[in-house]
Amino acid sequence: MKINLYKVLLMLMFLSAKNLTAQDRIPYYDAMALKKLFSLHQKENPPTKIPVDANVSKLLQFYFPNSADIEADIQANALLRPFFSVGGNASLHSAAVLGFSSLSGSIDNLDVTNLADGFAKFLVKRTKQELNVAFFSKFSDLISKDEYKDARILFPQTFNLLNAIGSQIYNYEAYINALKEAFEKDLNSLLPNLEKVIKDGRYKTFFNANPELKAICLSSIFVGEGLLSKEHVGKIIADFPVDSIFVGGDLTNANGAMKTLQLFSESIRSKSSSHYWVGFDSLKILLADPVATKIFLGLLYQWAEIKNPPITFSGGVKLTDELAKPENLSQIISFFYSFQNQADIVSNAIKNISGKEADKVTFTDYYALYNSSVDLISKVIEIQSIPSLKPLFSGNAASQKALGIARQGSDIALDINRKNYSSAIIGLFQLYTVYVEDQTQGKVKSFILKYGSFMAAIAQANSSDDVEAAIEAVALPSGSSRIKRETPFNVSLNGYTGLFYGREQIDGVTNTGSYFNSYGVSAPIGISISRGHSFLFLGTGKKGWKENKYGWSSTLFLSVVDIGALASFRFTNDSTQTVPNIQLKDIISPGVFYSIGIPKSPLSFSCGYQLGPLLREVTQTKNSYSQNYTRFSISLCVDIPLLNFYTKSKDN
DSSP states (O other), X not given: OHHHHHHHHXXXXXXXXXXXXXXXXXXXXXXXXXXXXXXXXXXXXXXXXXXXXXXHHHHHTTTSTTOSOHHHHHHTOTTTGGGBOSSOOOOHHHHHHHTOOOHHHHHHXXXXXXXXXXXXXXXXXXHHHHHHHHHHHHHHHHHTSGGGHHHHHHSHHHHHHHHHHGGGGGGHHHHHHHHHHHHHHHHHTHXXXXXXXHHHSTTHHHHHHOHXXXXXXXXXXXHHHHHHTTOOHHHHHHHOOHHHHSOSTTOHHHHHHHHHHXXXXXXXXXXXXXXXXXXHHHHHHHHHSHHHHHHHHHHHHHHHHTOSSOOBOGGGOBHHHHHTOGGGHHHHHHHHHHHHHHHHHHHHHHHHHHTSOGGGOOHHHHHHHHHHHHHHHGGGGGGGGSTTTHHHHTTOHHHHHHTTOOSHHHHHHHHHHTTOXXXXXXXXXXXXXXXXXXXXXXXXXXXXXXXXHHHHHHHHOOSHHHHHHHHHHHOOOOOTTHHHHHSSEEEEEEEEEEEEEEEEEETTOOOOSOSOOEEEXXXXXXXXXXXXXXXXXXXXXXXXXXXXXTOOEEEEEEEEEEOHHHHHHHHHOOOOSOOOOOBGGGTEEEEEEEEEEOTTSSEEEEEEEEEOOSEEEEOSSOEEEOOSEEEEEEEEEEEEEEEEEEEEOTTO
């Protein structure tokens, strides 16, 4: 890094010196220049000749290389003598005509376009990198905290990888592919991981105290998992773990209703491997025959009778007793017709998907299958319409809620199936919002929405540009700026990039409006002198430098140049190869600032006074400039150390 800096300094010295030293002389051009200079002096009043000042001497030195007294040698040349004066004062004309200038003038007019644009690109890129590092560091820190236990259960692969990366998280770019794979694995396992959260997460006590909400969530997850695993809805119904989901509280009726649905579903199973249930026409033949219907219900009664434990409802009412009551017959038959009608809709949705190639199955196709399957399971609600059971369900809010069979799980499953992970995260967030009514849930909800959405965007990314865009979309404000926060003393070449708000005073212009009259992008570069763990350069913490890692820092910043206009352009356009020419004098901006570094962040608050840069705006075709002015400003900037000159360690 030092070698590169020296190369830049040597280049600048060479360019400056080049304007001050005589070029290889060609008599024609020198004669024309001296003739023009003589003409200018002849126009003075009274007319004068060319004075042999320092600039003229530099030009003529080429022609009199061994001269000890160049004026005397010129007077000895009969051809030159008429045009040159003896003992003349320095001429302003000679500097302009002959192309010589003072050191300050040559540096001011030095073309620094490439240098300034290079720094602007670097500051813009590093600003984004610093924010990205801070985002990943915070991601890793939060998921490790106890209050985010649910997040660790929901995203175990991500947590394990972040834990393995540890302090190397600043080098996140090297791990981005591994992180992408971990994100995708966790997102594909959202439903089973969510089940673990409900049973053993931070809200375990809450769910145990609200069994109907627990039942809704677990039902939703079980159905969603089954659909995601491409299980037939008939098998999902048959395998539904009734006694582990509809348990506790006032869920007896919900338990009985779900077991009744399982019994009815299995009673019309088909022997054919091509479809799960007998067809609607076959069922119609059975139920249209009074004798066949009674035999069918008799067998159904006997099948229910041997169930152990028996299917019961609140008050000890047994399903077998309800099947034997004549007043329930018509409603039971009606239920079978309704169930079979919905089953045919499911079968048609399955056939529609089965007849297509995988890449031609649309979202609409999957939605039709998932939606019709949940509609079929939701038929369990109609069990309560059996006349003698109806009074048992009236006013039983817990069972009514539980029998709703929430659709959230199937919606999440559908999004995962289609790799629409962002929508799956929204579904997960909504499930937390609707069902988890606990005052501490806000942190996990926010984590799911922010970091879950980020994980989804990375998992769905198809290119490095997509990954970069995903990171930039969510990154928030640590990186190399940490050194200021955690060391007693540091001196560095430094840049700041951010937004300022302040007051500008233009030479010769009186401000009549409000005190603060200016805002925009600031990108000063200069020398920073910093003290870590301090505020107003006073130490914080009773235990010295080893306490409060990455705490506040205080910095005295002396700016030299400000390329805010160029940085502003590069934030919005980093593809244009060239920009209009920029001279050093246009970005010179000496100033002094006090900067406060924010803990665990590359951000700093700054306040200071500077001679504002003349360069105001950069576009692809032209630059805009201002008169001389001064600026007092406050700003929020990303702190970007460019080169450390000196760092005092904690142990010194």
